[in-house]
Amino acid sequence: MHTARQNEIIQKALQLIDSNGIQGLTIKNLSKEIGISEPAIYRHFENKEDIIMSILHMFRQHSEQIMIQVSKKETVSEQMDVLFEQYMHSFQNNPALVAVIFSEELFRNEGAQRELTSAIIAKNMTQVTKMLEKGVQQGTIRNDIPCEHLAYMMLGSLRLFVKNWQLSGFQFPLIEKGRELISSIKTLIVR
Amino acid sequence: MHTARQNEIIQKALQLIDSNGIQGLTIKNLSKEIGISEPAIYRHFENKEDIIMSILHMFRQHSEQIMIQVSKKETVSEQMDVLFEQYMHSFQNNPALVAVIFSEELFRNEGAQRELTSAIIAKNMTQVTKMLEKGVQQGTIRNDIPCEHLAYMMLGSLRLFVKNWQLSGFQFPLIEKGRELISSIKTLIVR
DNA sequence: CAGCAAAGTTAGTAAACACTAACAATTTTC
DNA sequence: GAAAATTGTTAGTGTTTACTAACTTTGCTG
Numbered sequence: 001m002h003t004a005r006q007n008e009i010i011q012k013a014l015q016l017i018d019s020n021g022i023q024g025l026t027i028k029n030l031s032k033e034i035g036i037s038e039p040a041i042y043r044h045f046e047n048k049e050d051i052i053m054s055i056l057h058m059f060r061q062h063s064e065q066i067m068i069q070v071s072k073k074e075t076v077s078e079q080m081d082v083l084f085e086q087y088m089h090s091f092q093n094n095p096a097l098v099a100v101i102f103s104e105e106l107f108r109n110e111g112a113q114r115e116l117t118s119a120i121i122a123k124n125m126t127q128v129t130k131m132l133e134k135g136v137q138q139g140t141i142r143n144d145i146p147c148e149h150l151a152y153m154m155l156g157s158l159r160l161f162v163k164n165w166q167l168s169g170f171q172f173p174l175i176e177k178g179r180e181l182i183s184s185i186k187t188l189i190v191r
Numbered sequence: 192m193h194t195a196r197q198n199e200i201i202q203k204a205l206q207l208i209d210s211n212g213i214q215g216l217t218i219k220n221l222s223k224e225i226g227i228s229e230p231a232i233y234r235h236f237e238n239k240e241d242i243i244m245s246i247l248h249m250f251r252q253h254s255e256q257i258m259i260q261v262s263k264k265e266t267v268s269e270q271m272d273v274l275f276e277q278y279m280h281s282f283q284n285n286p287a288l289v290a291v292i293f294s295e296e297l298f299r300n301e302g303a304q305r306e307l308t309s310a311i312i313a314k315n316m317t318q319v320t321k322m323l324e325k326g327v328q329q330g331t332i333r334n335d336i337p338c339e340h341l342a343y344m345m346l347g348s349l350r351l352f353v354k355n356w357q358l359s360g361f362q363f364p365l366i367e368k369g370r371e372l373i374s375s376i377k378t379l380i381v382r
Numbered sequence: 383c384a385g386c387a388a389a390g391t392t393a394g395t396a397a398a399c400a401c402t403a404a405c406a407a408t409t410t411t412c
Numbered sequence: 413g414a415a416a417a418t419t420g421t422t423a424g425t426g427t428t429t430a431c432t433a434a435c436t437t438t439g440c441t442g
Contacts, residue, residue, distance in 0.1 A: 105293045153347070153379075160346055189379070217399070219400095230420085233402085
């Protein structure tokens with residue numbers, strides 16, 4: 001789908017956003033980071049909007065990949081483990097990705113960015129909610145609380161947790177602490 | 192502390208960020224919104240950075256005010272109610288505030304912004320964690336889960352919930368649905 | 383190895399950006 | 413009600429922004 005250079009540009013763009021926010025993503029910074037001239041960027045992407053949309057598409061694809069892995073597991077308990085584990089590994093391997101899970105805040109300009117962003121989040125919430133509902137049906141998840149609320153807690157705490165990891169300057173072991181967090185969540189909602 | 196015009200500028204700046212992200216906050220937009228010329232802005236704030244810092248200070252003060260209200264309640268259960276209730280009312284009255292609770296994503300430029308932002312979030316987490324720990328000591332909060340994890344769930348779900356409200360275009364009744372969410376959380380962690 | 387497409391360059395554009403200088407109106411103060 | 417401070421204006425600064433035109437280098441292909 002993308003050439004090597006295009007992937008390089010997407011990755012560097014992500015890192016620029018990660019370290020300086022959306023305002024850090026300029027064509028100048030990007031070309032400097034990669035080591036080519038500004039106009040060379042336009043040999044690979046039509047415009048800046050195109051780069052941002054590619055970042056969002058990449059993240060969506062990434063999320064979908066995780067959900068595929070999740071759906072391979074049979075019990076909801078295992079699915080929750082895989083969901084967390086996969087996300088934690090993604091962030092560990094590519095810390096710049098943390099910037100994108102909060103993309104709602106970043107990409108509020110263009111209509112297209114906005115819509116894609118909303119869609120990704122909504123899909124995430126829906127999928128997790130459905131996963132939990134299946135658990136309720138199977139009798140493995142407690143049934144006295146709306147699954148939407150459980151999904152808020154799962155995804156909300158995951159997001160805040162990862163954000164704190166970033167704000168701390170990646171000071172604590174993400175995967176290890178992440179396992180402890182999901183374990184706590186499971187204690188609360190698995191029966 | 193601030194003059195009427197300064198407060199007006201802060202509020203409009205907040206609204207600009209809310210509707211178009213941090214990139215929507217320009218002196219031109221701001222002056223247009225208020226109905227004065229660009230240089231007139233500089234009669235009230237030294238520079239743009241100054242405006243942004245004032246937004247953050249306002250939000251910090253706002254949060255502190257809420258925590259004061261919270262600390263007036265005796266039981267942790269009541270404190271949780273007040274915490275949620277106060278935040279929900281704040282967002283209901285001033286939806287633009289939603290943009291600021293995710294300020295970590297917005298203000299990643301300057302060192303000063305970054306630090307203040309991190310400090311606000313860290314303080315929030317610490318205060319809620321301590322509140323829950325007191326509950327554990329009093330025997331009202333379950334003691335089989337680290338309070339830090341409970342704080343992640345409380346604040347994380349609150350954030351994601353409010354964000355969804357914003358993304359939905361304020362379609363659902365925030366306060367009502369918020370009460371349901373905190374009720375669910377309490378079912379899980381109050382014993 | 384000629385031909386050609388892909389990927390790079392330098393030099394430039396217009397628009398937007400934060401901000402300033404100089405002056406004018408308005409309001410406050412004594 | 414004059415002096416002074418405050419708050420506004422118009423016109424401009426230099427810098428940064430995304431992006432383009434025109435030309436050159438690189439690397440692959442028949």
